[in-house]
Structures are given as C-alpha cells and as structure tokens.
Amino acid sequence: xxxxxxxxxxxxxxxxxxxxxxxxxxxxxxxxxxxxxxxxxxxxxxxxxxxxxxxxxxxxxxxxxxxxxxxxxxxxxxxxxxxxxxxxxxxxxxxxxxxxxxxxxxxxxxxxxxxxxxxxxxxxxxxxxxxxxxxxxxxxxxxxxxxxxxxxxxxxxxxxxxxxxxxxxxxxxxxxxxxxxxxxxxxxxxxxxxxxxxxxxxxxxxxxxxxxxxxxxxxxxxxxxxxxxxxxxxxxxxxxxxxxxxxxxxxxxxxxxxxxxxxxxxxxxxxxxxxxxxxxxxxxxxxxxxxxxxxxxxxxxxxxxxxxxxxxxxxxxxxxxxxxxxxxxxxxxxxxxxxxxxxxxxxxx
Amino acid sequence: xxxxxxxxxxxxxxxxxxxxxxxxxxxxxxxxxxxxxxxxxxxxxxxxxxxxxxxxxxxxxxxxxxxxxxxxxxxxxxxxxxxxxxxxxxxxxxxxxxxxxxxxxxxxxxxxxxxxxxxxxxxxxxxxxxxxxxxxxxxxxxxxxxxxxxxxxxxxxxxxxxxxxxxxxxxxxxxxxxxxxxxxxxxxxxxxxxxxxxxxxxxxxxxxxxxxxxxxxxxxxxxxxxxxxxxxxxxxxxxxxxxxxxxxxxxxxxxxxxxxxxxxxxxxxxxxxxxxxxxxxxxxxxxxxx
Numbered sequence: 001x002x003x004x005x006x007x008x009x010x011x012x013x014x015x016x017x018x019x020x021x022x023x024x025x026x027x028x029x030x031x032x033x034x035x036x037x038x039x040x041x042x043x044x045x046x047x048x049x050x051x052x053x054x055x056x057x058x059x060x061x062x063x064x065x066x067x068x069x070x071x072x073x074x075x076x077x078x079x080x081x082x083x084x085x086x087x088x089x090x091x092x093x094x095x096x097x098x099x100x101x102x103x104x105x106x107x108x109x110x111x112x113x114x115x116x117x118x119x120x121x122x123x124x125x126x127x128x129x130x131x132x133x134x135x136x137x138x139x140x141x142x143x144x145x146x147x148x149x150x151x152x153x154x155x156x157x158x159x160x161x162x163x164x165x166x167x168x169x170x171x172x173x174x175x176x177x178x179x180x181x182x183x184x185x186x187x188x189x190x191x192x193x194x195x196x197x198x199x200x201x202x203x204x205x206x207x208x209x210x211x212x213x214x215x216x217x218x219x220x221x222x223x224x225x226x227x228x229x230x231x232x233x234x235x236x237x238x239x240x241x242x243x244x245x246x247x248x249x250x251x252x253x254x255x256x257x258x259x260x261x262x263x264x265x266x267x268x269x270x271x272x273x274x275x276x277x278x279x280x281x282x283x284x285x286x287x288x289x290x291x292x293x294x295x296x297x298x299x300x301x302x303x304x305x306x307x308x309x310x311x312x313x314x315x316x317x318x319x320x321x322x323x324x325x326x327x328x329x330x331x332x333x334x335x336x337x338x339x340x341x342x343x344x345x346x347x348x349x
Numbered sequence: 350x351x352x353x354x355x356x357x358x359x360x361x362x363x364x365x366x367x368x369x370x371x372x373x374x375x376x377x378x379x380x381x382x383x384x385x386x387x388x389x390x391x392x393x394x395x396x397x398x399x400x401x402x403x404x405x406x407x408x409x410x411x412x413x414x415x416x417x418x419x420x421x422x423x424x425x426x427x428x429x430x431x432x433x434x435x436x437x438x439x440x441x442x443x444x445x446x447x448x449x450x451x452x453x454x455x456x457x458x459x460x461x462x463x464x465x466x467x468x469x470x471x472x473x474x475x476x477x478x479x480x481x482x483x484x485x486x487x488x489x490x491x492x493x494x495x496x497x498x499x500x501x502x503x504x505x506x507x508x509x510x511x512x513x514x515x516x517x518x519x520x521x522x523x524x525x526x527x528x529x530x531x532x533x534x535x536x537x538x539x540x541x542x543x544x545x546x547x548x549x550x551x552x553x554x555x556x557x558x559x560x561x562x563x564x565x566x567x568x569x570x571x572x573x574x575x576x577x578x579x580x581x582x583x584x585x586x587x588x589x590x591x592x593x594x595x596x597x598x599x600x601x602x603x604x605x606x607x608x609x610x611x612x613x614x615x616x617x618x619x620x621x622x623x624x625x626x627x628x629x630x631x632x633x634x635x636x637x638x639x
Binding site: 092 | 526536539
C-alpha cells in the first residue's frame with residue numbers, strides 16, 4: 001500500500017477546548033483509504049467532538065485535518081466531501097423518505113433524472129423502496145436508521161462518519177446491522193469512521209480501532225492488537241474482560257503475589273498488576289497450581305465462566321472453559337488454576 | 350364536534366361554563382341582533398331583516414373593511430419580519446439566558462396599553478422627540494408629520510403585538526432539533542438554503558400562530574387607530590364602536606361584529622390546519638387511541 005493511501009484522512013494534533021475544558025487533546029491519526037475505522041471510548045472521552053470536527057461543526061482549537069493531502073480544516077460542513085450519519089438520525093420530519101434522501105443531491109444541483117436514479121438505487125440497496133412516500137414519524141427505529149444511512153451514502157462521500165449509529169436499536173437488530181454495515185462498507189468502498197462506546201461493536205466491525213480517554217489517544221490498532229496487546233491498564237480493562245491481580249515486580253523481573261511467582265521479562269520493578277484474559281487462565285492438577293475457591297458458574301452455551309477467588313489473597317478471577325470440560329468441585333469447593341506466563345501482561349500499579 | 354365537547358371531562362366544566370356563559374351566549378345574542386331592525390331612537394325592533402348585512406357591503410363600509418385588512422396585513426408582515434430574527438436570536442442564545450431575553454421582549458406588554466400608545470404620540474408628533482432630535486441634528490426642513498397617519502397606526506399595532514409574535518415563533522424555534530439544520534449543512538446546503546428548506550418550513554406553525562394573532566387583533570383594534578390615527582382612519586373596530594356608542598345602531602354594529610368574528614374563525618381554522626399538517630407535530634396514530 002502506498003504512503004498516500006495510508007494517509008487518506010490525516011488528523012494532525014487535533015485539539016479542542018470548550019472554555020477551560022479540553023475535550024480533545026492533541027490527537028493525531030492516519031486513516032487508510034476504504035478502511036472501517038472505529039473511535040472507541042467511554043462517554044466524555046472526546047470521540048463525538050472529534051467526529052464533529054471532522055464533519056466541520058466544530059473548529060479545532062489547534063491542529064489540521066487533511067483529506068487526500070488537501071487541508072480541509074477551514075472548510076464549512078456543506079463544502080466537505082464527508083457526510084455524517086447523526087446519532088438521532090436527524091431526518092427531516094416534513095419530508096418523505098424519498099425527499100430526505102434526495103435532499104443532498106438537490107443541493108448539488110444535479111439534474112432531476114439523475115437524482116431520481118440515484119435515490120432509487122440507494123433505496124433498493126437499503127430495502128427502503130416500499131417506504132419511499134412515508135414520513136419519518138411513520139417509520140420504525142431500524143427503518144429510520146436505514147434512511148439516515150441512505151441519505152448520507154447517496155452523496156457518495158469520500159468518508160462516511162457514523163455517530164453511534166446502532167445505539168438506538170435493540171440487541172438483535174444491532175447485531176444484524178453490525179454485519180450489514182460492514183458488508184455495505186465493503187460494497188460501496190467508502191472509508192467509514194464510526195464513533196461508539198461499545199467495545200464489542202468496535203471489535204466486530206472495525207478494521208482498526210482508536211481508543212480514547214479524556215480527550216487523549218491511548219492506542220490505535222487492529223481489533224487483535226488492542227485485544228491481545230493492550231497498551232495500558234485502561235485499554236486492557238475497557239476491551240473485553242480482563243482479570244487483574246495486584247502484586248510486586250522485583251529487581252530480577254519476577255512478579256510476586258501471595259501464592260504466585262512468575263517471570264515478568266522486561267517489566268520495570270515496583271508495584272504492578274498482572275493482567276490475564278479469562279480464556280487464558282487454565283485449570284491445573286490439584287497441588288500443582290494456585291489454589292482458588294469456586295464462587296459461581298455461569299453457563300454460556302459454548303463455554304462456562306467460572307468465578308473464583310484466589311485462596312491466598314482473595315482476588316476475584318474469571319476463567320472461561322469449554323462447557324463440556326470435566327469440573328470436579330462444586331460451588332464453594334477448591335480448585336487449582338495456572339497462569340501461563342506467555343499469556344500474562346504486566347502494568348505498573 | 351370535537352371529542353371534548355361530546356363527553357366533557359368534569360374537570361373542564363368550570364372553564365366550559367365560563368366560556369358558554371360569557372362568550373358563546375353573548376356572541377349568539379349579537380348574532381341574533383344582527384338580524385333585527387334598529388328603533389328610531391336606538392334600541393331594537395324585533396322585525397327580521399337582512400338589511401344590516403347588505404349595508405356591510407355598501408362601498409362606504411366595504412372600504413373600511415379593505416382599509417382595515419390592508420393596515421392589519423401590513424402590520425402583520427412587518428411584525429413577522431422583526432419577530433422572526435429576534436425569536437431566532439433568543440432561541441440560539443445560551444439556554445439559561447433565554448428566559449431573561451424573553452422577559453425583556455415581553456416587558457412592554459406589562460405596561461398599560463393606553464400609556465404605551467400615548468408614548469408613541471410623544472415620540473411622533475410635530476414637536477415630538479423624533480422631530481426635536483432631527484432638528485438638533487441639523488435638519489432644517491418642515492417637521493415631519495408622522496402622527497395621525499396610516500404609518501403611525503401600523504407602528505402602534507406592530508409595537509403592541511410584537512411580544513406575542515416573538516413568543517409564538519420562539520416556541521416553534523425552541524422545539525426545533527438543532528441537528529436538523531446541521532444535517533442540512535452536512536448534506537451540502539448553505540445557511541440560506543438550510544433556512545428556507547428546513548428551519549422555516551419546520552417553524553411555519555409558529556409563524557402562522559403569531560401572524561394570525563396580530564392580524565386578528567389588529568383588524569378589530571379601535572384604540573390605536575383612534576389615538577395614533579387621530580380619528581382620520583376608520584377601521585372596523587372604530588366603526589363597530591361608533592355604531593354601538595354614537596349612532597346607537599346596535600343591529601348594524603352587531604352585523605359588523607359578526608363579520609369580524611367569522612373572519613377571525615376562518616383565519617384560526619386555516620392556522621389550525623397548517624399546524625396539523627406540519628410534520629412532526631401530529632401525534633402518531635397509536636397515541637391518538639390513548
């Protein structure tokens with residue numbers, strides 16, 4: 001891939017102050033052409049402000065936005081070849097579905113037949129043809145969401161910005177729309193930038209994820225990167241489920257906690273936490289591992305999640321084991337677990 | 350018949366009773382008077398006639414209707430042009446500052462109507478404030494005759510009813526989702542086209558409510574034309590006033606009043622239709638059943 005394609009949409013040191021509050025703090029990111037990119041973080045992390053700066057509704061206090069090498073920082077929203085799908089959808093209540101979708105093309109002063117053709121085309125792709133003459137208040141949540149998507153996509157933007165696009169949908173519909181959006185993005189070949197607070201959504205849909213907290217960029221990488229190699233303790237905790245065991249790393253790079261003594265190569269000495277995913281914790285032969293008390297078993301179909309507390313220090317821990325695996329102790333009994341060193345990550349505490 | 354009249358909620362009875370006794374019954378009496386003849390020295394002779402309504406269309410009186418409609422329409426247009434930007438500015442101000450701005454917009458209304466109107470006499474007359482200021486600014490021509498003109502009447506009407514027009518438009522604007530305008534900008538419309546295609550159509554119910562309000566109150570107004578028009582401008586209100594209190598022709602006054610009331614009902618109906626048709630304000634079907 002060429003360097004230009006790697007820097008299709010470049011954010012350079014974007015900062016946004018609201019009065020004394022710094023909502024976005026020096027974020028630099030390079031987005032690739034045709035990638036599905038997620039801005040992920042808890043509410044108040046600055047992801048929506050970042051998106052609004054990309055759309056042109058907020059002027060950055062500092063920094064630049066480059067699209068295909070061209071500085072678009074000062075362009076008004078109506079002049080940017082980017083379109084935003086609003087979280088509330090923001091459909092025009094006084095227009096039919098077809099008029100809503102045609103609106104953006106009418107603003108480009110395209111010929112009527114071309115507008116009609118493109119509106120019909122996008123309504124076919126998004127299964128909206130039967131609702132063309134309805135008003136937004138006669139549509140279900142899922143239908144409104146598709147109109148909002150169609151209204152933005154029909155403009156054939158260089159980048160489509162999506163602000164929590166699935167937030168208002170129920171779980172079943174949300175899961176279906178996650179795959180639907182991903183398929184659509186692949187089909188239309190447009191760069192998608194999605195803002196979400198739902199880490200699962202980001203992992204399922206995005207090619208790459210940027211994780212934000214308090215206006216700062218913590219990590220940017222593929223779903224596998226951020227899941228397997230979290231940059232810090234916050235990311236480790238925010239993405240998926242993570243066990244943390246507090247302890248100390250000594251000068252010889254060994255992590256010790258009650259009944260635990262593990263090599264922690266390269267980790268600096270001091271107070272530290274050991275981080276390990278539930279699926280990486282293993283069951284050990286009696287006497288060979290770390291003793292723990294079984295507190296609860298949660299059945300998840302394919303596998304079971306065991307909630308245990310370490311006998312020596314009382315730290316709670318989760319293990320994810322296949323549902324068919326033999327399990328000797330009952331709830332309240334003692335079992336032994338192992339923490340494979342290559343699966344452990346250490347963060348300063 | 351509206352549902353609330355077919356089976357009135359007992360809690361609405363006091364208000365309903367009030368309305369029937371002091372609004373509906375007097376209006377019906379007035380309506381009845383309009384079909385009788387006047388007595389030689391005033392009073393009413395109970396002989397049926399349509400003559401009063403025929404007189405309304407006498408060019409002399411029809412002309413008064415037209416003048417009144419023109420003055421009211423001009424006042425309405427001017428008030429809308431002033432009120433819309435004002436209401437827009439208030440609705441875009443920080444939310445906690447909006448009540449105080451609205452308070453200032455409505456403030457003149459809390460003073461006495463007559464005093465406010467007299468204040469305009471002080472401003473507009475030949476030795477008034479405006480002419481004095483012009484003179485001291487070096488203007489040497491004849492003092493401007495602003496008082497007792499149609500313009501003075503229009504200024505008075507606009508001034509007196511502007512607060513209501515601002516309130517009506519503001520209530521529409523403040524309910525408008527600001528993201529709709531953003532969506533319009535995002536889809537490629539500049540500020541002007543966003544206003545014409547999204548903001549204005551969405552706030553038309555407020556414009557209609559404010560417009561009908563000032564038009565109806567202006568066309569029937571008789572204090573402002575009497576004071577600022579100096580009696581030289583007969584509006585329907587003055588005509589009705591004269592029939593009841595000077596000419597002692599109650600039946601003709603009643604006929605004029607009826608025409609005025611019917612005109613008002615017609616305009617209010619049109620305005621209600623407009624509000625109904627505006628998308629987003631009509632409750633979805635499932636809520637109507639509740």
